[in-house]
Amino acid sequence: MFSPRILLLTGLIWSISVVAQEPQVKVNVLNVCSPSADEQKEIGAALAKIPRQPQFASDFEVSRGRSTLSDTPDFLKMGATAQVSPEVATSNYVRVRREFAGKALFSTVQYSFSQDAKNLVETLALRLREPKDLMQVSIEDNASAITTPASMLATNTPVSRIKLERFGKSSIVLARCQGSEGGPPPDQSAYEPLFRSATSIMSDYRGLLNARRMVPDELARVSAVGAAKAKSTGAPAKPAPKNK
Numbered sequence: 001m002f003s004p005r006i007l008l009l010t011g012l013i014w015s016i017s018v019v020a021q022e023p024q025v026k027v028n029v030l031n032v033c034s035p036s037a038d039e040q041k042e043i044g045a046a047l048a049k050i051p052r053q054p055q056f057a058s059d060f061e062v063s064r065g066r067s068t069l070s071d072t073p074d075f076l077k078m079g080a081t082a083q084v085s086p087e088v089a090t091s092n093y094v095r096v097r098r099e100f101a102g103k104a105l106f107s108t109v110q111y112s113f114s115q116d117a118k119n120l121v122e123t124l125a126l127r128l129r130e131p132k133d134l135m136q137v138s139i140e141d142n143a144s145a146i147t148t149p150a151s152m153l154a155t156n157t158p159v160s161r162i163k164l165e166r167f168g169k170s171s172i173v174l175a176r177c178q179g180s181e182g183g184p185p186p187d188q189s190a191y192e193p194l195f196r197s198a199t200s201i202m203s204d205y206r207g208l209l210n211a212r213r214m215v216p217d218e219l220a221r222v223s224a225v226g227a228a229k230a231k232s233t234g235a236p237a238k239p240a241p242k243n244k
Contacts, residue, residue, distance in 0.1 A: 032161075033177035033186050040194065042172055046137050046164050047197045050126055052204050054100055054109075061097040064218040066090050066225075069116060091116040094218040096209050105129060111205060113153075113215045118145050120152050124205055136165040139198045149219055153212045159198040 035043070069089050093114040100106050107129035114121045125138045140161040143152045164172040174194060179185045206212060 032173040032175040033188065035172060035174050035191075039172045040174075040191070042134075042164060043162055043174055043194050044197070046134055047162070047194065047201065049105055050137065050201050051100075051104065051106070052201070054104065054106075054208070055102065056208075057099040057101045059099045062095070062214070062218070064092075064094045064222050066092050066222055089116050089118075092219050092222045094215050094222075096211070096214070098209065100129075103129070109205065109209075111209050111211060113149065113211065113219075115145065115149055115219060119143070120145055120147065120149060122152070122157070122202065122206075124202055131167050133166055133169070134164060135167050138163040138165070139202050141199070141202060148216075150212075150216045153206060153215060156199060156203050159195055159202055162194065162198050 067090065069091050091114045093112060095113075096111045097108060099108050105128060106126045108127050110125045110127075112121075112123040112125075114123075119142055121140065121142045123138060123140045125136055127136045128134060138161075139159050140163075141157040141159045143157055158176075161173065161175040163174075166172065174191055176188065176195070177186055
């Protein structure tokens with residue numbers, strides 16, 4: 001027969017063993033509003049590597065479609081200035097992918113433009129050919145859907161988010177941030193050179209990939225297909241976002 005002391009000791013040892021076997025969860029918190037000085041240097045260095053006058057291979061891909069949005073649109077995770085509809089909605093999108101010729105530092109570039117009832121989101125993602133530390137550079141801007149895709153593409157919309165995806169390390173993100181709980185937005189004037197550089201890159205590739213002309217045309221085709229499908233099934237056609 002075991003004594004109470006032995007039972008207590010046995011229970012204590014078992015409890016310690018169970019706790020020791022529980023997996024440890026490591027959480028990395030990204031400071032997207034005010035990255036450190038070293039992170040700022042990494043962002044600047046990555047942006048400087050992006051070619052402004054690239055040579056593309058003959059291979060390319062263009063896709064368009066409509067997707068149902070039940071969560072936050074995530075071509076890149078939208079910036080803080082974008083609005084998210086509280087109800088399930090649809091998003092029309094256009095994507096273009098090009099490959100860089102030869103042995104360029106980057107292997108592919110993908111441009112995405114999405115349009116839902118509240119937001120227009122434009123994303124540029126460049127993937128490195130031989131990733132070592134840096135794997136991908138992503139740049140995003142967005143605008144309210146009160147404007148049209150053609151109008152947004154005709155202007156130099158400021159970039160709202162820059163993301164570096166790194167091999168074996170957490171990502172580095174710089175995003176334009178709003179004030180919390182009605183407070184003033186944080187002072188991000190120190191990061192304006194990075195935002196300006198990224199905005200210039202987005203503008204360059206918007207022209208290189210013929211996005212200003214192609215995106216409105218492809219979005220119009222998506223809307224036409226949706227209207228035709230609704231007509232054939234007898235279902236009421238869902239109003240398409242304005243696209244002039």
